[in-house]
Amino acid sequence: MDERRRRSRDERERTLEGVAALAAKQGGVVSRAQAYAAGMTRGEVRAQLRARRWQRVWSRALCLHTGPVSELGRHWAAVFEGGDRAMLDGESSLVASGLTGYDTTVHRVSVPRGVKPLRGAGLDVRRTRRWSADDRAPSGVPRTRVPVAAVRAAMWACTDRQAALLLTMPVQQGLTTADHLGCALLAVRRDRRRGLMHDVVNDLLGGVRSLGEFDVARECRRRGLPEPDRQVVRRGRGGRYYLDVCWDAFHLVVEIDGIHHSWATSVVPDALRQNEVVLRDARVLRLPLLGLRVAADDFFDQVERGLRAGGWVDAA
Incomplete structure (x- = not known):
């Protein structure tokens, strides 16, 4: 009898060690199904919870300690809530x-249509007709690939500003490229933000310098501001350079910044060019192309103030 008890105790310890090893790879979290598959009984799981050695995470996940659940553990727990085919x-x-500088308190999971969504505080399980196993990242916690995730994040964002940010940040941080974003966006046939997303991705591709200048001129006409001279040539110590938008008569320059202006190869030339313009007694305002999409009123209020400071008077 003692030998049988000892053997049973040893088996339980090995089972717990196996569950702990699995949890170590998943942020300290396992699913109930994983615990049962490893050899634990429902009674043993309940005993760990009653003894307050473990804690529940939502309804289908178990954390093997009672301290704060790690972010990685929350990610895995959210996937467990969605079921076998769920992905972050x-x-x-x-x-x-790996996206940094962006905080979210809601864990979003996508599942195929037909799966019954679960609810929980800080959990958002979404059924989508766009779900595809091909969208899954190759390793780590089950999640969609970065380009797909960025496009869907923009679609689900609360505001246009947030949508543009979620498309821009992954490219700026090197998690994906504008080309890959564009490919993922081709799969979106209908969405209320489809036009905005195309504009932002086009900006990220760096192929809309003239489009940005056209947009500035159009907005000036719409707001009753004077037409800019645009693409004015200047000469400096390094040779000729172009100013994107310029009002010579009012000593105002607006430089339109695409995504490439934030890259290291552009920072120094841009700074030198701006300094040359300022030394020639002109005000320089910077207008990110992203600003045309999400904060146009704020930027054009500054343009109007710059024109008035240079002597422009509204004829009206």
């Missing part, structure tokens, strides 16, 4: 893929 999606997938 949207901004949750971006954060799990």
Whole structure:
């Protein structure tokens, strides 16, 4: 009898060690199904919870300690809530893929249509017709690939500003490229933000310098501001350079910044060019192309103030 008890105790310890080893790879969390598959009984799981050695995370996940659950553990727990085919999606997938400087308190998971969604505080399980196993990242916590996640994050964002940010940040941080974003966006046939997303991705591709200048001129006409001279040539110590938008008569220059202006190869030339313009007694305002999409009123209020400071008077 003692030998049988000893053997049973040893088996339980080995089972617990196996569960702990699995949890170590998943942020300290396992699913109930994983615990049962490893050899634990439902009674043993309940005993760990009653003894307050473990804690529940939502309804289908178990954390093997009672301290704060790690971010990685929350990611895995969210996937467990969605079921076998669930994947982290949207901004949750971006954060799990390494996106920094963006905080989210909601864990978003996508599942195929037909799966019954679960609810929980801080959990958002979404059924989507766009779900595809091909969108899954190759390793780590089950999640969508970065380009797909960025596009869906933009679609699900609360505001246009947030949508543009979620498309831009992964490219700026090197998690994906504008080309890959564009490919993922081709799969979106209908969405209320489809036009905005195309504009932002086009900006990221760096192929809309003239489009940005056209947009500035159009906005000036719409707001009753004077037409800019645009693409004015200047000469400096380094040779000729172009100013994107210029009002010579009012000593105002607006430089339109695409995504490439934030890259290291552009920072120094841009600074030198701006300094040359300022030394020639002109005000320089910077207008990111992203600003045209999400904060146009704020930027054009500054343009109007710059024109008035240079002597422009509204004829009206």
